Amino acid sequence: xxxxxxxxxxxAAHPSxxxxxxxxxxxxxxxxxxxxxxxxxxxxxxxxxWKSPKGRSKxxxxxxDDDQLFVSIDGYTYCLDPFSGREIWFNPLKGHxxxxxxLATANFNTGSAAAAExxxxxxxxxxxx
Numbered sequence: 001x002x003x004x005x006x007x008x009x010x011x012a013a014h015p016s017x018x019x020x021x022x023x024x025x026x027x028x029x030x031x032x033x034x035x036x037x038x039x040x041x042x043x044x045x046x047x048x049x050w051k052s053p054k055g056r057s058k059x060x061x062x063x064x065d066d067d068q069l070f071v072s073i074d075g076y077t078y079c080l081d082p083f084s085g086r087e088i089w090f091n092p093l094k095g096h097x098x099x100x101x102x103l104a105t106a107n108f109n110t111g112s113a114a115a116a117e118x119x120x121x122x123x124x125x126x127x128x129x
Contacts, residue, residue, distance in 0.1 A: 022047075027082060029069060031060040036071055038085060048085035052076065054092070059120075063103035072101035 028041040034055060038047040052060065055074030063070045069082040075098030079088040100120060 022083060024064065024067065024082060027064075029062055029064060029082070031062045031071065033058050034060065034073060036060060036062060036069070036080065036085070038082065047083075050080060050085040050087070052078070055098075059100065061101040061103045063105065065105045065107055070103050070105075072103055074098045075101075077101075 022040075026041055027047070028039045030037050030039065034052045034057065035049060036052075037049045039045065040047060050071075052071070052073050054076045057074045060071055060073045064082060067082065068088070069080040071078045071080060075093050075096060077091045077093060079090075080086065081088055
């Protein structure tokens with residue numbers, strides 16, 4: 001990977017689907033503390049863990065869309081392979097600032113921004129007490 005964008009040769013050399021033929025529906029993704037982990041949804045087994053190289057927020061927005069896992073933290077946005085956690089591409093969204101992210105595609109959307117806002121308010125209230 002160079003410049004944060006997909007290196008087609010490296011990507012083609014590593015197929016997305018693992019050898020044991022897990023289906024995307026077998027996976028549960030959890031995000032917190034600048035990390036994303038994948039668990040097997042039936043056993044809870046940790047399959048992989050990824051830590052964001054940029055951004056320090058405790059909150060990450062994640063969205064699964066077909067065979068891609070999108071992650072956004074502090075204005076940095078990544079696309080990960082959901083089966084391996086390998087970074088496919090990165091976009092720093094330079095000049096757009098940072099804040100609580102929300103992700104959506106034409107197929108899927110999340111209410112992550114609303115949930116994140118509630119969490120941020122709770123944290124602010126605890127800090128004021």
